[in-house]
Amino acid sequence: MSPLEPFGARLRHAMDARGPLCVGIDPHDSLLSAWGLHDDVQGLERFTRTVVDALADRVAVFKPQSAFFERFGSRGVAVLERAVADLRDAGALVVLDAKRGDIGSTMTAYAETFLRKDSPLFADALTVSPYLGYGSLKPAVDLARDNGCGLFVLALTSNPEGAEVQRAVREDGRTVAATMLAHLAAENAGEAPLGSFGAVVGATLGDLSSYDLDINGPLLAPGIGAQGATPADLPAVFGAAVRNVVPSVSRGVLRHGPDAAALRAAAERYADEVRAAAGA
Numbered sequence: 001m002s003p004l005e006p007f008g009a010r011l012r013h014a015m016d017a018r019g020p021l022c023v024g025i026d027p028h029d030s031l032l033s034a035w036g037l038h039d040d041v042q043g044l045e046r047f048t049r050t051v052v053d054a055l056a057d058r059v060a061v062f063k064p065q066s067a068f069f070e071r072f073g074s075r076g077v078a079v080l081e082r083a084v085a086d087l088r089d090a091g092a093l094v095v096l097d098a099k100r101g102d103i104g105s106t107m108t109a110y111a112e113t114f115l116r117k118d119s120p121l122f123a124d125a126l127t128v129s130p131y132l133g134y135g136s137l138k139p140a141v142d143l144a145r146d147n148g149c150g151l152f153v154l155a156l157t158s159n160p161e162g163a164e165v166q167r168a169v170r171e172d173g174r175t176v177a178a179t180m181l182a183h184l185a186a187e188n189a190g191e192a193p194l195g196s197f198g199a200v201v202g203a204t205l206g207d208l209s210s211y212d213l214d215i216n217g218p219l220l221a222p223g224i225g226a227q228g229a230t231p232a233d234l235p236a237v238f239g240a241a242v243r244n245v246v247p248s249v250s251r252g253v254l255r256h257g258p259d260a261a262a263l264r265a266a267a268e269r270y271a272d273e274v275r276a277a278a279g280a
């Protein structure tokens with residue numbers, strides 16, 4: 001297998017070609033029901049196939065939420081494997097939202113699951129939790145670097161509960177989140193056009209000017225749509241770092257299915273709003 005270009009470079013090209021929007025694939029039971037599907041593996045399979053067929057050739061990044069596939073056991077994971085492969089075959093990048101994080105030795109196994117090229121769940125990037133200590137992620141950082149993959153590290157999550165941990169102030173006066181951002185800036189130092197080690201920073205969080213978001217890496221911004229943020233909020237939340245933001249929408253797009261044209265129109269509306277916000 002030929003080596004992949006680094007994830008950051010592939011992401012920048014994809015954002016330039018298709019726009020920065022990331023569509024999340026979150027097959028909630030309520031969405032399956034709203035689409036007239038059963039809450040079973042057949043419903044999951046139909047839902048996922050519809051999203052892939054409608055959007056894979058036009059959206060830059062997809063973020064399947066692993067939890068909604070894992071809840072159906074091995075057959076659900078098989079649906080996820082197929083979706084990841086089909087999305088990548090269609091030229092989209094896949095960020096697998098599995099939020100893994102563990103002691104280093106176990107982290108090696110997680111990294112091999114998602115970032116080793118011959119793994120059935122090989123993805124372009126993986127979401128990871130640094131809350132066992134940033135250093136515990138080293139096996140994933142190393143494998144990602146070797147294989148042209150990326151990581152998105154939870155820094156400032158979109159949910160209100162995250163602040164209790166992420167905004168806690170350390171002995172050196174920095175918040176935990178600021179420390180994670182600094183680690184990522186160090187990983188990405190000197191990379192061009194964009195580093196491969198990104199942060200998850202919620203679009204719901206309002207003014208973040210007290211944080212240095214200039215990590216020379218991508219900022220995955222969930223929280224748009226169902227959680228209340230809009231693309232118009234992005235410049236105020238991210239400031240100059242908005243150029244590196246990958247705005248992520250799941251239910252906000254998916255609720256328009258199962259009609260493929262309606263899914264495409266919803267994704268296009270979000271893409272237009274992101275473009276308008278960037279130009280504002």
Ligand SMILES: O=c1ccn([C@@H]2O[C@H](COP(=O)(O)O)[C@@H](O)[C@H]2O)c(=O)[nH]1
Pocket residue numbers: 024026065097156157158159200201202222223224225226227248249250251252
């Ligand atoms: O801080 C975070 C990190 C991850 N997520 C995930 O993104 C989607 C959001 O779905 P919506 O339907 O667009 O609300 C979901 O998979 C979350 O697990 C997040 O929301 N916030």
